[in-house]
Amino acid sequence: MAERVVRNIENDYLMCSVCLGRYEDPRLLPCGHSFCKNCLSEHIQQTVADRDTLSFNCPIDRSQVPKPRGNLNPREWAKQFPPDTFMNNLIQAVKIHEGTTSEGDEGGIIIPSRQHYPNIPVQVQMEAPISDNGVYCENHSGRPIEFFCLACNIIGCSLCAVREHRGQSCECVTIEEAIVRFRPRIDALRRRFQSQTQRIHDVSTGDNDNDIVLQNSKELALRLIDEVESEVGQFYERTLQGIEDLKRQLFESGRVQLQDNQQLLMVMQNIEATREAFDIMCHNSTDIEFLNDLPKVESQADEYDNAILSSSRSVSSMQVEFVQNSNFLQFIRNPPPIGSVSVSSQNHLPVGRVNETRNGNFNTNRRQATNIINRTRPVSRQVPTAGIRPTRTPRPQRYAGLRVQKSHEVINVKDRGEDTISWQLTGVAFVDNSIVVIDSNNQMVRKRGIAGSGEGNDTLPLEQPLCVCNMGSTSNVAITQPEKCQISVIGTSGNLNVLEVIKTHKPYEGICQMNDSKFVVSCMSGRISIDVLSRNGRVIKCIERSHLFHWPRFLTIASNGNIVVSDRDQKHVISLNQSGQVVWTYSTSVSPWGVTSDKSGKIYLCLDNNTVQVISEDGRLIQDKFVNIKEGVKTPYAISARARQVAVTEYGSSLFAANSPNVHIFTF
Structure with missing residues (x-):
């Protein structure tokens, strides 16, 4: 027993x-x-x-x-x-x-x-x-x-x-x-x-969550510090951009444009005329004529060499000098204090009266507790209470922020009778009254109707799919297949079917589309970059910044046309204009995952702390917890947004591997 x-x-x-x-x-x-x-x-x-x-x-x-x-x-x-x-x-x-x-x-x-x-x-x-x-x-x-x-x-x-x-x-x-x-x-x-x-x-220790005044003041101060951090990040990116511009000017300095140098321009025109005459002589002259004229042409070429040497000497006499900005150097060597944290205390009630009432009750309870302890333990430890001075703090209304009333629907993408037990939903996109979900673990593209829409479900096998985006006003979607170096265009009207395959020179992972049908894609193999592709897969622009990108899988196009990139390893979100220059940087306390935007200018960001944040197009926080763990989303991963509706896939509850077939639809 x-x-x-x-x-x-x-x-x-x-x-x-x-x-x-x-x-x-x-x-x-x-x-x-x-x-x-x-x-x-x-x-x-x-x-x-x-x-x-x-x-x-x-x-x-x-x-x-x-x-x-x-x-x-x-x-x-x-x-x-x-x-x-x-x-x-x-x-x-x-x-x-x-x-x-x-x-x-x-x-x-x-x-x-x-x-x-x-x-x-x-x-x-x-x-x-x-x-x-x-x-x-x-x-x-x-x-x-x-x-x-x-x-x-x-x-x-x-x-x-x-x-x-x-x-x-x-x-x-x-x-x-x-x-x-x-x-x-x-x-x-x-x-x-x-x-x-x-x-x-x-x-x-000042960590009392019930002290609303203290918590509100901390939240406000933290928001201000975050804004300063964002400004510092933008200053850092602008400074690096300025350094790159100075280097480019340095490398291009000393290059002589022909239209700015009349002597070189005249020599260039004479060389072209002589070369054309020499070509005609080689094809039309007899051997005797050719041998007679060849020394004259060689003499002409010697004169051209002397003219070029004379012009190059005038160019080589130029010098390049970098003039430092002493005010900027003084600033970075001795930066002013960013700010300070000031702690103040207020007490609006007579402390003596509160202590007289509350300490009396507390001492009575302490005597009762001591009696109980003495009946069960030979030795009891008395704790002095004279130093405990309970006070009451005025409690203003807690800052509410932006509260959005929304409905919640959970869609399980698993088919009836399917025995799949492992999942990794790496992409999602709204198409009409349904969603298209990328199940990269099982190499499937899954279409699921939203509740009440009457849309049918369908599944299409596809080799190594990863991310997905809508293609303009059509019902087609584009899906990256990095291991095959291609982008597949999938039709979603009716049953899923492959309409087109676009071959690429790099293994692209993330994808979104501009208003002019160009693709913006992320490459995370070899030289990490954000590329702009034409409709047929040709690289139009390549943005390579080793100090900017470490893991930029997810990206989106904001309503103002800027490219917004989520970088998991660097724990920040970067906004670039279409020329590749940094507009702003938004830092996060944990790793960011999926990012998307809607036409109203809101950017939705999945974070590794079981929340989804909403930020503005200028990189400022709008809502800290648009989605949180209380709504059943376990580590939000990929995300898609349209007018008053957001779809989120989840990584699942496992610490080591994704394992959730659920897509959460929030309508507000």
């Missing part, structure tokens, strides 16, 4: 969900889940890129866990979370039992006296036979305590259960069963104490 209980405790409470072994130095996360310190540290190091990351996902429920305070290396984060004292005490009790049974004890779970082990909580003594500890009924001498009335909350012997607890609401159960039934209340009380401790810690 005792061994079975120990195994149940081991399997239900003491097993780490990461290593599937007994906890070793368990650490408790704010979400209530515990893990071995080393297991938690390895998980953090595998999923967190650098120390600037603000949070990580819990391995069990994928909830966002804020990083510990301080600019620490991710490998140091795990030990900053508090130890799980409940788990440690439970492990200690089980180890004590394992030690006693190994010495030949065949009885129940032996939990040592609390005088010897005062740190072991009451809840781990559920299997101790109370009668063996000398606990007897006060009303019936000599009878051991064996039962507990759930209605009256009273313990008693068997005679008490028969005589005094016979009411309709009374329910007497054994002590062991009562402990089992109270376990949820015990766990809830433990979590409540932990929450209270955390709340006090948050108040003392």
